[in-house]
Amino acid sequence: MxxxxxxxxxxxxxxxxxxxxxxNFLPHTEDNTKLANxxxxxxxxxxxxxxxxREALNCRAFIDDHLTSPYGGIYTNYQSxxxxxxxxxxxxxxxxxxxxxxxxxxxxxxxKLFNDTANYIKNYLMVxxxxxxxxxxxxxxxxxxSATIDDLRIYQTLALAKNQWPHNDAAAEIFKTLxxxxxxxxxxxxxxxxxxxxxxxxxxxxxxxxxxxxxxxQTLATAKPEMASAVTxxxxxxxxxxxxxxxxxxxxxxxxxxxxxxxxxxxxxxLDSLMVMLNLAHVGIYSxxxxxxxEERTASGTxxxxxxxxxGATLDTQESSAAYGLAAQIGAALGNEFLTGNALSQLKKHxxxxxxxPLYGGFGYNNNAYSYDNLxxxxxxxxxx
Numbered sequence: 001m002x003x004x005x006x007x008x009x010x011x012x013x014x015x016x017x018x019x020x021x022x023x024n025f026l027p028h029t030e031d032n033t034k035l036a037n038x039x040x041x042x043x044x045x046x047x048x049x050x051x052x053x054r055e056a057l058n059c060r061a062f063i064d065d066h067l068t069s070p071y072g073g074i075y076t077n078y079q080s081x082x083x084x085x086x087x088x089x090x091x092x093x094x095x096x097x098x099x100x101x102x103x104x105x106x107x108x109x110x111x112k113l114f115n116d117t118a119n120y121i122k123n124y125l126m127v128x129x130x131x132x133x134x135x136x137x138x139x140x141x142x143x144x145x146s147a148t149i150d151d152l153r154i155y156q157t158l159a160l161a162k163n164q165w166p167h168n169d170a171a172a173e174i175f176k177t178l179x180x181x182x183x184x185x186x187x188x189x190x191x192x193x194x195x196x197x198x199x200x201x202x203x204x205x206x207x208x209x210x211x212x213x214x215x216x217x218q219t220l221a222t223a224k225p226e227m228a229s230a231v232t233x234x235x236x237x238x239x240x241x242x243x244x245x246x247x248x249x250x251x252x253x254x255x256x257x258x259x260x261x262x263x264x265x266x267x268x269x270x271l272d273s274l275m276v277m278l279n280l281a282h283v284g285i286y287s288x289x290x291x292x293x294x295e296e297r298t299a300s301g302t303x304x305x306x307x308x309x310x311x312g313a314t315l316d317t318q319e320s321s322a323a324y325g326l327a328a329q330i331g332a333a334l335g336n337e338f339l340t341g342n343a344l345s346q347l348k349k350h351x352x353x354x355x356x357x358p359l360y361g362g363f364g365y366n367n368n369a370y371s372y373d374n375l376x377x378x379x380x381x382x383x384x385x
Contacts, residue, residue, distance in 0.1 A: 058361030
């Protein structure tokens with residue numbers, strides 16, 4: 001992959017420090033695989049295309065017309081399926097979806113959408129200073145819990161938007177609330193927790209690697225200097241989650257008490273690994289082995305959903321529009337046009353192009369479509385030329 005990032009000046013900045021820390025401080029995996037060599041990038045990320053492409057506009061129209069409630073919330077599913085236990089379903093609205101929409105509005109400079117989305121988050125998701133991760137509009141709360149992955153995304157998007165336009169009242173209140181609350185409730189002994197509430201202390205025993213939005217934690221630490229050690233702790237966990245040279249992806253969870261990484265049923269969900277790669281890319285850090293692996297699979301259209309954590313073997317042949325959308329965003333964050341271009345080429349193959357279909361412009365299957373797939377695809381498509 002000699003062409004990869006050939007226009008960019010890169011330098012290795014972390015390897016010596018990582019090797020020094022590895023023996024005594026950094027966590028280890030169950031099979032004691034070695035840490036990757038990481039590179040820190042000095043470059044500008046790719047800029048969203050203006051005006052947006054037809055594919056991006058069609059995806060946005062599908063989301064507006066078929067996944068958006070009359071109040072402005074994004075439904076989890078196109079189909080209004082029944083609620084199932086602790087899993088989100090049907091026409092519930094997630095803080096995840098609203099955070100992704102807020103990010104899209106910022107990236108595309110859509111101030112009205114940004115303000116409308118901030119208003120929705122405040123009016124519908126914020127209850128007793130907690131941003132509920134899951135609601136049914138105009139119904140009693142179905143949870144009292146906030147998800148840190150969503151809170152950090154919203155916080156970082158609000159922080160970045162301050163350079164584009166003044167916060168409206170809702171955005172200002174959300175930003176202040178998250179900035180004050182995350183340091184107190186979103187971390188335990190410096191480790192990011194997965195969920196928190198006002199009702200009871202958090203009891204998380206593991207850290208989900210995909211939740212560690214390192215750029216957001218860095219931003220939080222500039223306002224709250226006491227968070228500096230949390231930046232170091234969580235960065236070390238991210239860097240140590242690399243699996244192996246044969247499978248240059250990332251583990252799912254970390255157990256601070258045992259200092260080991262684990263994976264659900266020995267499987268690597270590609271979306272979890274891509275989120276780790278994106279979290280690192282947003283602070284300019286990447287493993288060239290991981291990028292080479294990702295470039296190869298996006299170029300060939302073989303980015304599948306699950307891999308064996310021990311052998312690296314593919315466990316299915318299912319492709320995901322969210323995965324290709326995330327791959328495009330990773331490339332954009334690193335200024336890697338080769339990766340972004342190939343990811344978008346594969347992504348567009350999954351976009352519904354039948355004008356007579358109710359899913360036209362969107363990403364779905366079996367007569368259903370999901371907010372996560374479509375919003376991650378939309379965030380990738382903003383770089384489509």
